[in-house]
Each structure stands twice: as structure tokens, then as C-alpha cells.
Amino acid sequence: MDFKRKKGQASGLPAxxxxxxxxxxxxDAPSQFEEELAFMDEVEAEMAMELSEGQLSxxxxxxxxxxxxxxxxxxxxPPVSLTDPKEQTLCFQQVELDHYxxxxxxxxLGATQGPVPIIRMFGITEEGNSVCCHIHGFAPYFYVPCHTxxxxxxxxxxxxxxxxxxxKDMRSNKDSISQAVLAVDVCHKENMYGYHGKxxxxxxxxxxxxxxxxxxxKRLLEQGLRFGRHPTHCYQAYEAxxxxxxRFMVDNDIVGCNWIELPAGKYRLRKExxxxxxxxxxxxxVSLAQIEVDISWxxxxxxxxxxxxxxxxxxxxxxxxxxxxxxxxxFPEPDKDPVIQIAxxxxxxxxxxxxxxxxxxxxxxxxxxxxxxxxxxxxxxxxKAWADFVRTIDPDIITGYNIQNFDMPYLIxxxxxxxxxxxxxxxxxxxxxxxIRDSSFQSKQMGRRENKVINTEGRVxxxxxxxxxxxxxxRSYTLNAVSFHFLxxxxxxxxxxxxxDLQNGNExxxxxxxxxxxxxxxxxxxxxxxxxxxxxxxxMARVTGVPLSYLLSRGQQIKVVSxxxxxxxxxxxxxxxxxxxxxxxxxxxxxxxxxxxYYDVPIATLDFSSLYPSIMMAHNLCYTTLLQSGSIxxxxxxxxxxxxxxxxxxxxxxxxxxxxxxxxxENLLCARKRAxxxxxxxxxPFKQKVLDGRQLAxxxxxxxxxxxxxxxxGKLPCLEISQSVTGFGRQMIEKTKQLVESKYTxxxxxxxDAKVIYGxxxxxxCKLGVQTVGETMEIGREAAEWVSSHFTPPxxxxxxxxxxPYLLINKKRYAGLYFSSSANTHDKMDCKxxxxxxxxNCPLVANLINTCLQKILIDRDPMGAVEHAKDVISDLLCxxxxxxxxxxxxxxxxxxxxxxxxxxxxxxxxx
DNA sequence: TGGACATCCTAA
DNA sequence: TAAGTTAGGATGTCCA
Numbered sequence: 001m002d003f004k005r006k007k008g009q010a011s012g013l014p015a016x017x018x019x020x021x022x023x024x025x026x027x028d029a030p031s032q033f034e035e036e037l038a039f040m041d042e043v044e045a046e047m048a049m050e051l052s053e054g055q056l057s058x059x060x061x062x063x064x065x066x067x068x069x070x071x072x073x074x075x076x077x078p079p080v081s082l083t084d085p086k087e088q089t090l091c092f093q094q095v096e097l098d099h100y101x102x103x104x105x106x107x108x109l110g111a112t113q114g115p116v117p118i119i120r121m122f123g124i125t126e127e128g129n130s131v132c133c134h135i136h137g138f139a140p141y142f143y144v145p146c147h148t149x150x151x152x153x154x155x156x157x158x159x160x161x162x163x164x165x166x167x168k169d170m171r172s173n174k175d176s177i178s179q180a181v182l183a184v185d186v187c188h189k190e191n192m193y194g195y196h197g198k199x200x201x202x203x204x205x206x207x208x209x210x211x212x213x214x215x216x217x218k219r220l221l222e223q224g225l226r227f228g229r230h231p232t233h234c235y236q237a238y239e240a241x242x243x244x245x246x247r248f249m250v251d252n253d254i255v256g257c258n259w260i261e262l263p264a265g266k267y268r269l270r271k272e273x274x275x276x277x278x279x280x281x282x283x284x285x286v287s288l289a290q291i292e293v294d295i296s297w298x299x300x301x302x303x304x305x306x307x308x309x310x311x312x313x314x315x316x317x318x319x320x321x322x323x324x325x326x327x328x329x330x331f332p333e334p335d336k337d338p339v340i341q342i343a344x345x346x347x348x349x350x351x352x353x354x355x356x357x358x359x360x361x362x363x364x365x366x367x368x369x370x371x372x373x374x375x376x377x378x379x380x381x382x383x384k385a386w387a388d389f390v391r392t393i394d395p396d397i398i399t400g401y402n403i404q405n406f407d408m409p410y411l412i413x414x415x416x417x418x419x420x421x422x423x424x425x426x427x428x429x430x431x432x433x434x435x436i437r438d439s440s441f442q443s444k445q446m447g448r449r450e451n452k453v454i455n456t457e458g459r460v461x462x463x464x465x466x467x468x469x470x471x472x473x474x475r476s477y478t479l480n481a482v483s484f485h486f487l488x489x490x491x492x493x494x495x496x497x498x499x500x501d502l503q504n505g506n507e508x509x510x511x512x513x514x515x516x517x518x519x520x521x522x523x524x525x526x527x528x529x530x531x532x533x534x535x536x537x538x539x540m541a542r543v544t545g546v547p548l549s550y551l552l553s554r555g556q557q558i559k560v561v562s563x564x565x566x567x568x569x570x571x572x573x574x575x576x577x578x579x580x581x582x583x584x585x586x587x588x589x590x591x592x593x594x595x596x597x598y599y600d601v602p603i604a605t606l607d608f609s610s611l612y613p614s615i616m617m618a619h620n621l622c623y624t625t626l627l628q629s630g631s632i633x634x635x636x637x638x639x640x641x642x643x644x645x646x647x648x649x650x651x652x653x654x655x656x657x658x659x660x661x662x663x664x665x666e667n668l669l670c671a672r673k674r675a676x677x678x679x680x681x682x683x684x685p686f687k688q689k690v691l692d693g694r695q696l697a698x699x700x701x702x703x704x705x706x707x708x709x710x711x712x713x714g715k716l717p718c719l720e721i722s723q724s725v726t727g728f729g730r731q732m733i734e735k736t737k738q739l740v741e742s743k744y745t746x747x748x749x750x751x752x753d754a755k756v757i758y759g760x761x762x763x764x765x766c767k768l769g770v771q772t773v774g775e776t777m778e779i780g781r782e783a784a785e786w787v788s789s790h791f792t793p794p795x796x797x798x799x800x801x802x803x804x805p806y807l808l809i810n811k812k813r814y815a816g817l818y819f820s821s822s823a824n825t826h827d828k829m830d831c832k833x834x835x836x837x838x839x840x841n842c843p844l845v846a847n848l849i850n851t852c853l854q855k856i857l858i859d860r861d862p863m864g865a866v867e868h869a870k871d872v873i874s875d876l877l878c879x880x881x882x883x884x885x886x887x888x889x890x891x892x893x894x895x896x897x898x899x900x901x902x903x904x905x906x907x908x909x910x911x
Numbered sequence: 912t913g914g915a916c917a918t919c920c921t922a923a
Numbered sequence: 924t925a926a927g928t929t930a931g932g933a934t935g936t937c938c939a
Contacts, residue, residue: 441926473921556927580926588929589923611923612928707927714926722928760930761923812922812931833921833932840919840934918935923928 031492033519037370040353072372074356075392077316078128080290085269090262090293092123092131093313094254095396096460097547099244101210102134105283107268109137109296111182115175117210119248119297122289122396122428122458123260124313128348130394132289132428132458133262138248138297139182140214141207142240143189143574144221147233150202152186154228159184161227162206165220166213181217183207191238192564192573192660193716194628195652197635200572203238211244218577238574241715242565246558249545250565252302256541256548259303259311266299287428287458288391305542310690312538315349317462317528318395321520322407323513325500334413338362338379340503341510342386342411343517345525346393349534350686354525356393359514360386363503366511371518373511380418383411387423394428397462397534399524401479404463408454409436428458441555453553460549464524467533467552475839483523486530491523492516536693543668543697559701560708561715567660573624580713586723587647590730591811592737592759598856602773602804603757603816604766604780606740606787608732609798610699611762612706613665615728618792619643621721622659625651646727649720661709661721665702669794672698729761736764736797739787744768744779754783758808765803774823776802805857809834815853829857848872 082088101115110116119135163181167173189203190196208214218240226232242250249255270292273284285292303309323341326332339362346356358372359365360382365373376382390398400407408426412434415423424434437453454461468477475481480491494502494516502513528534541548544559545566551559561575568575608614615621620643627642627650642652654662675695682688708714710722737756744754744766752769759765768779780799787797803816804826813833817826835841836850852865 555925557925560927585929591922591930704927710928711926712928726929763923810932813933832923835933838920838933840921913939915938916936919933921932922930 031515033492033522034368034370034515037357037368037518037522039370040357041370043353044355071392075389077130077290077394080129081127082129082269082291085267085293086265089264090125090131090267090291091259092125092129092133093257093259093311093315094121094123094133095257095313095315095548096123096458097121097245097249098457099211099248105134105136105294108294109298110139111179111209113179114177114209117244119245120457121260124315124396125291126311126313128314128316129291130289130396130428132287132292133260133267133300134292134294135248135297135300136294138251139207139209140211140244140247141205142214142218142242143187143203143205143238144235145191145238146186146202146204147230147235149230154230155184155186155204157228158204158225161225162217162220165225166208166217169216169220177209177213180209180213181206182209189238189572189574191576192568193576193578193623193718194626195624195631195635195657198657203574214240237577239565239577241577242561242575243558245547246545246562246565248297249547250562250569252297252300253304253566254302255305255543255545256550257538258305258542259309261301261303262293262295263299263301267293267295269293286430288394288430289428289458290394310687312349312535312690314351315396315534316393317347317349317397317399317525317534318390318393319345319347319354319399319521319525319528320403320407321400321517321524322411323499323503323517324410325503326496327500328497332410334410335417339383339411339414340379340499341514341517342382343514343521344386344389345518345521346395347525349397352529354522357518357522358389359518360389361510361514363510364507365514366507368511368514368518371514373514380415380420383415383418383420383423386411387415387420387426390426395459397460398456399462399464399528401520401524402463402465404454404461404466405452408461409452412436412454426454426459427456432457462528462533462537462552464527464533467531467537470552471531473839475843479520479523482527487523487526489523489526492519532689532693535689536696539690539693540697540700543671543694544701556704557708557711557715560705563664563701564660564716567664571660573660575716578716580715580717582712583719586710586719586726587730588726589761590733590759591761592733592756592764594758594808594811594814595755596808596810598862599757599767599803599806599808600860601767601769601771602776602802602819603806604768604776604783604799605801605803606736606764606766606780606784606797607800608762609796610669610702611729611732611795612725613669613702614795615725615732616659616706616721617662617665618795619645619651619724619728620654620659620662621645621651621724622661623716623718623721625653625657625659626718626720627651645724646731647720647723649724651724661705665705668698668702672702732791732795733759733761733764735790736787739790740764740766740783743786744783750779758814760812763800765806765808772823773802773804773819776804777819777823803830805860807853807856815857817857829854844872 082090097119099117099119102118104110104112104116117139119138121133121135123131125131159181166180167177185205186202187205188200190200206217208217218237221235221237224232224234270283270285321343322339324332324337325340326337341359341361343359344356345354347354357370358374360374360376362376362379362382364375367373374385376385412424426434432455434454434456439451439453441449441451465477468474468482474485483489483491492515494513499513502509537548537551540551545562546559565575632650641656642650644650672695675691675698679688679691679695682691706722706725709718711717737759740754740756744750746753754769755767756764757767768776770776770779780802784797784799801818801820804819806814806816808814815829815831815834818828818830819826821827831837831853834849836846836853848869851868855861855865855868
């Protein structure tokens with residue numbers, strides 16, 4: 001290798017001496033982070049005896065030009081013990097899958113002519129070996145209903161006609177496909193949209209040669225196809241819009257990140273390419289995975305994530321960060337500004353610390369205890385070595401902070417500028433160049449989001465910034481702010497503006513930069529651990545059945561589609577393709593008109609738990625139970641067979657047909673209950689985390705089913721369902737208010753007339769007229785139980801908490817002291833919708849309002865709040881504004897914004 | 912100056 | 924080609 005290695009040694013210079021050696025830039029003691037790094041070395045030294053990993057093995061010798069030959073042993077994966085595929089089964093946890101178009105491999109299932117789709121699965125064995133599995137013979141398909149008068153003997157004519165239509169439709173046919181339609185079979189299915197008297201009708205299952213042929217075939221059939229003696233007929237397509245990977249997973253009971261077993265004798269091991277070249281019989285390895293195999297789709301076994309199969313393989317997680325030497329005041333540009341450092345941390349999932357810690361530097365750099373320092377004279381050598389490093393350590397998950405939109409594209413563009421050979425091959429497929437694509441992703445939920453996408457086949461990019469943007473609402477998303485928020489820890493203190501100066505200094509100043517860079521690679525790992533990202537995302541993938549990477553690259557709908565298809569398949573129900581067009585919005589939830597004011601009495605809060613899912617379950621609301629106009633007469637249904645919802649839509653009862661959606665929801669909520677019980681019993685903290693991640697994923701999934709039916713620009717909108725759900729919800733909150741106010745009265749022997757002072761969607765706030773929190777809790781519990789009895793199970797009203805005191809400012813704006821675990825002490829001060837929780841105010845306003853609320857609610861000193869507000873303002877404006885009211889508005893916000901706003905902008909501009 | 916409308920962000 | 928829902932407050936902008 002063309003670089004010098006400087007290994008930081010645990011027995012190196014004591015901290016006090018290192019300090020003296022440093023340049024002018026460094027006037028502070030070694031940071032806590034440096035001590036942490038050093039400590040990791042010590043821990044490792046102790047464990048060194050036990051480490052079995054890291055010995056060079058014959059199975060992972062260098063691969064052509066993509067990997068250099070002088071490899072630190074630690075970087076390698078453990079040696080492969082699999083030698084005899086006839087005798088040994090191969091089990092691995094799949095973490096990523098995709099498909100490609102290749103040619104038939106003899107001995108495998110599937111078409112023997114022309115291009116064929118091949119599913120490619122990447123995963124890790126329990127021993128930590130990487131696996132690439134080519135799965136053969138699975139072909140894409142969709143359905144159309146047979147038209148009336150269709151006979152079995154028409155099939156071959158139909159197939160021929162469709163085949164030639166599809167081929168004629170192709171603009172070019174460079175693969176010279178002659179068999180676009182592989183098969184047409186009649187099968188009996190039912191449309192899941194609407195109740196049709198449970199009538200199974202004949203459908204044609206049309207199997208195509210390639211996934212990309214589905215769309216034209218569907219289009220041609222919709223436009224109308226004529227064949228044989230039949231007149232032209234327009235067909236409606238079913239399940240023609242399902243991603244090929246999802247189709248494969250659903251059909252084979254595979255869920256994201258589950259374990260796959262390849263039985264002995266059923267799979268074939270690929271070898272490194274030999275001189276005689278690849279043969280059809282035995283294709284050679286195309287990936288960098290240690291184990292590469294071929295199998296027919298029908299031979300693999302998928303294990304549901306239960307019992308022992310809940311385990312997680314020792315995935316390798318790489319976190320990295322780069323530094324560029326930008327020009328003063330200009331954002332670095334890859335065609336001008338060099339990459340000067342790349343810091344890397346590699347962790348085995350489940351372990352506490354990274355086992356590889358290093359930093360690639362341009363120019364010399366003093367040693368850092370706890371980290372390897374790899375120095376390079378030339379930038380192109382640095383980049384080449386880094387790409388080699390990535391391919392060698394072979395990560396399953398790549399993380400970092402904003403790597404997707406900054407670090408990765410920058411490296412690729414920079415390498416291109418410098419013409420670094422073989423740089424942009426960062427995935428597991430040797431021939432696949434990693435390229436940058438722009439993608440814009442738009443949804444009502446997240447607005448328009450422009451992103452860069454870089455393909456790294458077989459490795460999941462798990463950009464922590466993207467995770468945080470999706471899952472957390474934060475004031476600031478800088479790595480510094482986020483680290484402080486979750487870890488109470490900060491970045492190493494290096495101003496962006498001095499990075500270039502540090503680089504141009506000496507090996508000590510570059511060392512300081514390296515420590516900073518290392519910390520930026522380290523923090524994302526810490527955050528992932530703290531927020532349990534890998535575990536939670538894996539559980540979400542397992543619960544919803546989609547690949548891990550979909551969770552970050554796709555929206556909410558795909559998760560519901562995946563579950564819906566799985567449930568539908570069991571009952572021979574098929575999903576229609578609907579053209580989505582935005583229409584009229586429907587009515588949502590009721591917000592009870594608040595009786596605004598300051599309440600110095602306990603207020604009980606009663607909530608319907610999982611309101612929308614329980615409504616759908618209680619009333620059997622589903623696509624499959626929906627009665628479209630005329631259906632009641634058509635199927636001779638009597639009034640006791642169906643219900644009419646508050647919006648006038650009709651659905652058959654479960655006694656006639658049990659809906660898919662209620663079934664899905666029951667499964668999710670039952671599984672959640674199970675996970676929670678298991679969680680209570682579990683003592684192993686790691687398994688606890690897994691279970692907690694699971695119960696959360698189950699809850700979130702249940703709640704997104706309603707949103708799916710209401711998504712008008714979606715895969716299968718059904719406004720009858722969603723508006724019925726909100727309709728029931730509106731009725732229920734009204735009824736709850738009435739019930740509470742009618743029972744808890746003086747006339748009925750209670751201490752006072754109860755009053756519902758506010759309520760939103762699924763909750764009511766009740767003034768019960770008793771003076772203590774304890775009494776309020778007692779009556780609240782009783783009331784919740786009594787009200788519940790008026791509704792169909794599993795609908796349940798629960799007592800949740802008492803607010804005392806309670807400040808009700810407006811709809812969706814209130815604050816109060818929150819009592820739930822104890823009647824004596826409050827758990828927290830709860831603020832909803834107020835400036836303190838909004839991110840469109842400067843922190844000054846949030847803090848001011850927060851302090852005011854504390855004074856009012858905790859100190860019970862409203863005048864103190866006014867005084868405080870006055871003080872703050874006079875600090876700012878020398879008393880020019882007269883505040884006579886408690887409610888602070890516009891004037892202050894705007895003034896404070898001007899004051900603090902600039903700072904906020906600087907922060908935002910950082911990345 | 913006030914109303915219509917857009918934008919942002921939250922509650923649920 | 925892909926995108927969960929509506930309600931609603933606070934504020935900002937435009938225009939008669």
C-alpha cells in the first residue's frame with residue numbers, strides 16, 4: 001500500500017506531554033472524546049485474546065483491482081467455514097434485496113430463453129459472513145378478470161395476441177424478446193374493493209418475462225384487446241402496480257430483515273472467475289460478498305421473525321465523515337476544493353464500541369491514541385485507499401451525518417475530478433458503478449424534498465440526518481444540536497472557517513482536525529445506538545414486511561400495501577389498480593369548542609385509545625365489506641346484515657364477511673399486546689430493546705392504516721372508509737361529552753355538575769367539580785369505564801391523566817401540570833400547541849413563554865409571569881413596549897425574532 | 912384597516 | 924413514478 005501507517009499506541013505519550021507538543025491552535029487539554037478513544041484501545045487490548053476475527057483467510061483474498069493487497073487483518077470479515085453446499089445449509093439474515101435482469105442459469109427455475117429477472121438478496125450469517133444470493137425463476141405477474149364468455153380454450157389465443165401486442169408496442173427490442181408473456185392461467189379470485197356476495201370469479205393471471213413489461217401489458221389491456229372470435233374488450237388490471245421485490249416477498253412470506261435458509265443440496269456456491277471464463281452452468285462470482293450462491297425461488301425457506309429467528313446478525317455498520325479544505329466563506333465545491341480527511345468508525349451491530357477506528361489524512365498527522373492514522377501525500381491516493389477500505393470492511397449499513405446529500409456525492413464528484421481509478425464502486429456488485437442521481441420526493445406529509453441518490457447495491461445507506469428528519473421534530477438538525485439534545489454531548493470545537501488553516505499548519509494542527517473529524521464519525525454511531533435506529537427500523541421492516549431500505553426511501557403507503565397484499569392473498573382477494581385523482585376533502589374530527597380560561601381545579605382527561613383503528617375493527621370497515629350503490633339489493637341483504645355509518649355509507653357486518661383491514665389491525669394490536677407482555681418478562685436489556693422497538697412499530701403501523709384509506713393520491717383510496725371512520729369519531733366524542741355531563745351531576749348525588757371544557761378528536765377534558773387530584777382520578781377512571789360500556793368493543797375510553805392547574809388558551813393550545821402516576825406529584829408540565837413547542841419561534845420567545853407558564857402553573861404566580869415578561873422585554877427594548885396582558889403575541893415575537901433570528905439562520909446554514 | 916388567502920406548524 | 928389524514932391557530936402578504 002502506498003501510504004504510511006501510524007498506529008496510535010495505548011502506551012504512547014501521556015496526555016500532559018502530548019499537550020506540550022501541540023501547536024498554537026491547541027490551548028486546551030485533550031478532550032473527553034480523545035480519552036474515550038484511548039479507552040477503546042485499552043478495552044480492545046484486553047479482549048484481544050478472545051478475538052477470533054481478523055485472520056487472513058483464503059476465501060477473502062484480494063479481488064482484482066477493487067481491493068488492494070496489503071490489508072490490515074482486522075478489516076476482514078471472519079473466514080468462511082462453508083465448503084460443501086451439498087451437506088451444509090446456509091442461513092443468513094437478509095438486509096437488502098433488489099433485482100436485475102440477467103440470463104437463465106441452467107438447473108434453476110425460470111424461462112430458459114431471453115432475459116430473465118433475478119432477485120438478488122444480500123445478508124449476513126450468524127458468524128458474520130456476507131452473503132449474496134441470486135434467486136432464480138420468480139417472474140412478475142398481474143391479474144385481469146376474464147370477460148363473460150371466456151373459455152379455457154381461449155387462453156392460448158389470448159396469450160398470443162397479448163404477446164404480439166406487447167412486442168409491437170416496444171420502441172426497441174434490443175434484447176430481442178420473443179416471449180413477453182410467459183403464461184396466462186385462469187384462477188379464481190375476488191376483487192377486494194367492495195362486497196360482492198363472496199363470489200369468486202375467474203381471473204387470468206398473466207405472467208410476464210420482465211417487470212418492466214407489466215406496465216405496457218396493463219396499458220394495452222386497459223385500452224382494449226381483441227382476439228379470436230371475441231369483440232374488443234377493455235380489461236381492468238389488478239396488482240399490476242406492485243414493486244417486483246414486494247411481489248416476491250409477499251408471495252414467499254418474506255418480510256424485511258428476516259432469516260432465510262437455503263437447504264443443503266438445494267443451492268449452488270459460486271467461485272471466483274477462472275481462466276476458462278464464466279459458463280452458463282456455473283456463473284462465477286460477481287459480488288464482493290464472501291459467500292455467493294444461486295438458488296431457485298421455490299427452494300428457499302423463509303423464517304418468520306419469531307422465537308430464535310428474532311435474532312440480529314452481527315451486521316457491520318460503517319460511519320464516516322469527510323473534511324474539505326474550502327475557500328474562505330465559500331461552500332466547498334468538489335471540482336475545486338480537496339478532500340483532506342476521512343474518518344471512519346466500524347461497529348458490529350450489538351457491540352458497544354467500534355472495532356475499527358481510523359482517519360485518512362492528507363499530509364502528515366500526529367498519532368491519536370485509540371485511532372489509526374493513515375497519512376497520504378496525494379489526495380487521489382487517499383480517495384483510492386478509502387474506496388478500497390470500504391470494499392474491504394464490506395459494511396452492510398453505511399451511516400454518517402448528511403452523507404446522502406453531502407459526503408457521498410462530494411467524494412464521488414471529487415474522485416471523478418481527480419480521475420481516481422475504480423473509486424465509485426462502493427456497492428457489493430463489482431461491475432456496478434455508484435452514480436449520483438437527483439430525486440425529488442413529494443408528499444403532503446413532508447412537502448417537497450430534493451435528494452441525491454447514490455446506488456450502493458447490497459449496502460443500506462442509513463443517513464442519520466434523514467432518520468432524524470423523518471422521525472423527530474427538532475428545532476435544529478445540526479449534528480451539534482442533535483448530539484446535545486440526545487446525548488448531552490457536543491462536537492469537538494473547531495470552527496468551519498479554520499479548517500483550511502488547520503490543514504495548512506503542521507502535523508499537530510492536522511491532528512486536531514482529525515480528532516474533530518473522528519468525532520463527527522463517532523457521534524452518528526452513538527446516536528444510532530441511543531435512538532436504537534437499527535433495531536427499531538428492523539422491527540418496522542419485519543412488522544410491515546418491506547425491505548429496510550424502503551423505510552428511508554419510500555413513504556407510508558408501501559407498508560400498508562405490503563400488509564394488505566399478504567392478508568388478501570390468504571382469501572384469494574386481489575387488489576385493483578385505481579387511477580388516483582385528488583378530489584374533495586372529507587370531514588375530519590371534531591374539536592369541542594373550548595371554554596377558555598385558567599382552571600385552578602383538577603381536570604380529568606379521558607382518551608379513546610387507538611381511536612381510528614378501534615373504530616375500523618368495531619364496525620368492520622374495509623374495502624371488502626363496503627357496499628357500493630345497488631349492492632344491498634343485488635345480494636339480497638337484510639338490514640341486520642349491514643350497518644349504515646354516520647356518513648351514510650354501508651358496510652356488511654363481520655357475520656357476513658370479516659374485513660381485511662380489521663384483521664390486519666387485530667393482528668397488529670394483538671402482536672403489540674404480546675410484545676408488551678414479553679417485554680415485561682424479558683430481563684436481557686438487548687432483547688428488551690428489540691421488543692420495545694417492535695411494540696412501537698406495531699402501534700405506528702396500526703395508526704397508518706386509516707391514513708392509507710384517505711390518501712386520495714394513493715394506491716387504494718376509499719373515502720367511504722375514511723369518512724366513516726371520522727364520522728364515527730365525531731359521533732363518539734359528542735356522545736362521550738353528553739354521557740359524562742348527564743351522569744356526573746348534583747342531581748345524581750355527585751359533588752357538582754361535571755362539565756366537558758374541551759376535547760379534540762379522541763379526548764375529552766372534564767371538570768368534575770372535585771377539589772383533589774386523587775378524587776378526580778377516581779371518578780375519571782370510573783367515568784371512562786362507564787362510558788366505554790356504551791360503545792362496541794374494542795372501542796375503549798381510558799382515563800389517562802389529570803391536569804391541575806390547567807390553562808386553556810384556545811383550540812389546540814393549552815398547558816397544565818400533568819398527573820398520572822401519582823396524585824401527589826406532577827410528572828411534568830405539559831404544553832400543547834403553544835410557542836414553547838413550536839419551532840417557528842426563536843428560542844427567546846419559547847423560553848420566555850415557558851418561564852411564564854411555569855410561574856403561572858407551578859408557582860401559581862401570574863403576576864410574577866407578567867413581571868418576568870416585562871423584565872425580558874425591557875432588557876431588549878428599554879421598556880418601550882407596554883405589556884398589560886398575559887398573552888404575549890406579535891410584538892414580542894417579532895422583536896425577539898429580529899434579535900435571535902440571525903443566530904438561528906447562521907445555525908441553519910451550517911450544512 | 913380589514914378581509915381573503917397563503918404559509919407554517921402543530922394536535923390528534 | 925411516488926406521494927398517510929383533517930382541523931385549526933398564528934402570522935404574513937396583498938389589495939381595495
